[in-house]
Amino acid sequence: MSQYLSQTRIEEQIWLEPSDVFFLRNRIFEAESQLESLESQISELIRQRDAKLVDITACRNVLSPIRRVPLEILGDIFCLSCRPDYDWRASHDIIHYTSILSSVCVAWRKAAHATPQLWSTLCINAENYPKVLRRQSGWLKEWVDRCQGRSLDLYLAFPERKSQKGQELFHSILPFSRKIRLLDILGTPSSYLPLIEHCSFPLLEEVDFEVNGFSDAYDTVELLPPQKIDALLGAPKLRFVTMREFTDLSFLTVLMLPAEQLTSLKITSDFNSSNIYVNLLHHCKNLVNLELRCHRPMDNANLPICLPLLKWVSLDGNLLEYLTAPCIEELTLWCDPDEYFHCCSRAVDAFQQRSRTTLSTLYFENFDDDDKFDDDDEEEDKIANFNEDLIAILSVFPTVSMFGIKNGSFNVNPLLRALTVDESRQVLLPKLEHLSLRIDACADYSSELKALILSRWWPDDDMGGCVSEDSHESLRLQTVALNKRYFKALEPVPSGLIILNSLN
Incomplete structure (x- = not known):
């Protein structure tokens, strides 16, 4: 066995x-x-x-360390994790991110629901508006209730054409208009403008409207009442207004703004005359920030505009012909290449004679000398005049400490040579400390740039490191921002000078 x-x-x-x-x-x-x-x-x-x-x-x-984190800090972590990488937009799916946080565990859900700032921003794209939310009418009230005492920043995007979904969305928001602090709307005006008339905005501080869709422009006018919508006149805290108009319908033709109380106004328009916006500016006496990008000139001369509190301005240089603003600190000039640039130069000179501003920052944006001419002599003369006008504009503002060119496309060498300190002539921009060049130049400008930098730089032990030894008393250059491909041309970099990438 x-x-x-x-x-x-x-x-x-x-x-x-x-x-x-x-x-x-x-x-x-x-x-x-x-x-x-x-x-x-x-x-x-x-x-x-x-x-x-x-x-x-x-x-x-x-x-677990997360259990010992104070609720306030945990709430800040939640808010940071739900923020977009760049700017807030209607396409940012904040609903999805907050849902994920609330689904991790009971403790996180309680912490999230007890963090009002997490719910104080709501982004909705009507095209992607979840069906489950459309069926649950109470979810929006729950979201607003979680804001507790905080106001609501609302970002909405409507379909390109008028749709039932868009109107349903805005109808569901109407009861909560009294909680809105910021209203950012992208889409067809006929989806929401007729409904704004029935809203109340006691907490509204900022609006941003972008209109698109040519076919909808005419539908909107037909849907609106004979008189302009005055709902925003009842917004006592409204200070910031942005309008981007890419059709021939201007919001100002259908919507009234409390112009006297605005401190910031930004307008971009491709098809509407500047007249309608200039007429608005006559009433904006408290403006501090103005950005007006209108690609169509005025049909006729308007009365002068006086904005006594204005500090930051970005507009077509030709519009300065009508503006008086003695407190401006930062000025961004852009010029339509189809226009005669010499007019811009004259307008700037006339503006400074009236305003006597002590400007500290000046930018040229979208300046271009690449026009087409019948012969080479005509082109050469025009380019020479273009640079002379640029130099003339700089000479009007000797107090500028920050000068930059954004998205320019022209031969910058003559301008750099004019900015180079030379004992034989008066210094152009003697207070210049910061220079920024973001240009698609027609010619290499590395040698002229290096000569400019060396003429405005000296060791720290010379005259305390601030003012040059010569009689010009120019300030020393501190920072230069430019295209990275020019970094090597500046080597070795002078001690104390900071070189930055202009694309950042």
């Missing part, structure tokens, strides 16, 4: 005595009994192991 039991494989017939059969059956019974005992012990061990795992998890749960 022992011989059989020691074999792992039996390859022949065997004969067993009755006693052998009895012995084997008893052995099987004993082994099965021992196996049952072991299995019961294993079950108990598994239960004990699971209990220990639960105990360990509970201890780790208590010891």
Whole structure:
């Protein structure tokens, strides 16, 4: 029997005595009994192991650093994790991100719901508006309730054409208009302008409207009442207005603004005359920031515009002909290449004679001398006049410490040579400390740029490191921002001078 039991494989017939059969059956019974005992012990061990795992998890749960983070800090972490990489837009799916946070665990859900700032911004794209939310009318009230005492920043995007979804969305928001601090709307005006008339905005501080869709422009006019919508006149806190108009429908033809209380006004228009916007500016006496990008000139001369509090301005240089603003600190000039640039130069000179501003920052944006001419002589003369006008504009503002060119496309070498300090002539921009060049130049300007920098730089131990030794008393250049491909041309970089990438 022992011989059989020691074999792992039996390859022949065997004969067993009755006693052998009895012995084997008893052995099987004993082994099965021992196996049952072991299995019961294993079950108990598994239960004990699971209990220990639960105990360990509970201890780790208590010891977890996230449990010891104050609720205020945890709320800040949640808010940062839900922020967009760049600017807030209607396309940013804040609903999805807050849903993920609230689904992690009960503690996180309670922490999220107890963080009002997490719910104080709502972004909705009507095209992607979830069906489940459209069926649950109460979700919006819950969202607004979680803001508690905070106001709501609302970003909405409507379909390119008027749609039922867009109107349903805005109808659901109407009851909460009293909570809105910021209203940013992109889309067809007929989806929301007729409904704004029925809204109340006691907390509204900022609006940003972008209109697109030519076919919708005419539909909107037909849907509106004969008189302009005056809902925004009842917004006592409204200070910031942005309008981007890419059709021949201007918001100002259908919407009234509380012009006297505005401090910031930004308008971009491709098809509307400047007249309608200039007429508005006559009433904006408290403006501090103005950005007016209108690509169509005025049909006729308007009365002068006086904005006594204006500090930051970005507009077509020709519009300065009508503006008086003695407190301007930063000026960005852009010029349509189809216009005669000499008019811009004259307008700037006339503006400064009236305003006598002590400008600290000046930018040229979208300046271009790449026009088409009948012959080379005419082109050469025009380019020379272009640079003379640029230099003339700079000479009007000797107090400028920051000068930059944004998205320019012209030969910058004559301008750089004019900015180079030379004892034989008066210094142009003697207070210049910061220079920024973001241009697609027609010619390499590395040698002229290096000469300019070296003429405006000297070691720290010269005259205290601030003012040059010569009679010009120009300030030392501190920073230069330019295209990265010009970095190597400036090597070795003078000590103390900071070189930056102008694309950042």
